[in-house]
Amino acid sequence: MPSTLEDFEVITTIGTGSYGTCKKIRRKKDGKVMVWKEMEYGSMTESEKQMLVSEVNLLRELRHQHIVRYYDRIIDRTQAIIYIIMEYCQGGDLASIISRNRKDGTHVSEDFAWKILIQATLALKECHRRKNGKAVLHRDLKPANVFLDADANVKLGDFGLARVLHHEHSLAQTYVGTPYYMSPELVNNQSYNEKSDIWSLGCMLYELCALAPPFTATNEGDLKKKIRIGQFPRLPTQYSLELDMIIRRMIQVEVSMRPSIDSILADSVVQRKQNSLN
Numbered sequence: 001m002p003s004t005l006e007d008f009e010v011i012t013t014i015g016t017g018s019y020g021t022c023k024k025i026r027r028k029k030d031g032k033v034m035v036w037k038e039m040e041y042g043s044m045t046e047s048e049k050q051m052l053v054s055e056v057n058l059l060r061e062l063r064h065q066h067i068v069r070y071y072d073r074i075i076d077r078t079q080a081i082i083y084i085i086m087e088y089c090q091g092g093d094l095a096s097i098i099s100r101n102r103k104d105g106t107h108v109s110e111d112f113a114w115k116i117l118i119q120a121t122l123a124l125k126e127c128h129r130r131k132n133g134k135a136v137l138h139r140d141l142k143p144a145n146v147f148l149d150a151d152a153n154v155k156l157g158d159f160g161l162a163r164v165l166h167h168e169h170s171l172a173q174t175y176v177g178t179p180y181y182m183s184p185e186l187v188n189n190q191s192y193n194e195k196s197d198i199w200s201l202g203c204m205l206y207e208l209c210a211l212a213p214p215f216t217a218t219n220e221g222d223l224k225k226k227i228r229i230g231q232f233p234r235l236p237t238q239y240s241l242e243l244d245m246i247i248r249r250m251i252q253v254e255v256s257m258r259p260s261i262d263s264i265l266a267d268s269v270v271q272r273k274q275n276s277l278n
Ligand SMILES: CN(C)CCCNS(=O)(=O)c1cccc(Nc2nc(OCC3CCCCC3)c3[nH]cnc3n2)c1
Pocket: 014, 015, 016, 017, 018, 022, 035, 068, 086, 087, 088, 089, 090, 091, 092, 093, 094, 095, 096, 144, 147, 157, 158
């Protein structure tokens, strides 16, 4: 029995992303708290609608402890809105955690940083696992897309939706925000690949600890120059050499020098940290 809008009540609006509004909702039959993301598709071309359908179908397939769970979708044809119903992440997003630490002049702990590193890598591993020969590359790995559940476990979110909206015609094409995590291969208009996600993962983990991205500039041209050079300061000294080194290995200009997901997970320090987490 497909869900209808009447099966839910809206608790509050959490925020608005590049594709639409995210609301915290409660399912009436059992009180379960979830979110839905409202996307207007009225102004989409047929090909964009087809992309949206295939992205949502990909979302349904992604079932992993560190990926935001997709539950259902409701299509309101009268308003031309699709509601994508997903798992609610009580801990909020990493972007909020970074800005709060920056404001308070505090830092996340070393163990928290390792936990995010390990769980985000496991989530990426699932995304890169070939699905009918089609890797689901994240393409938009950033703190605002990494959520935490009630136990501060990573939930990677907003898959695919990024791809739908980067489609040349879509209204949300206007890239909001500076592309701090743009990889050198993207700066050089080369192809995006799995190691591009490793670059973005490294940039995100760097920013989580240093409370600033590895490369910053006041304009995109200078930012691209810095990314191509690939030099950035060491993490704050409160973080271990091991943490600085593994993040540094992810943020290497030369694609082949970046670690694969499996080599990150096989790293002896990661293994030790993973055991202490479990
Ligand atoms: C970018 N942020 C600073 C915006 C402030 C808003 N706070 S916050 O840190 O996201 C926050 C606070 C409390 C709970 C949650 N839980 C949550 N949020 C999602 O998306 C948020 C949405 C993403 C697009 C941009 C607008 C916000 C989820 N998607 C799937 N499950 C989700 N669970 C999030």
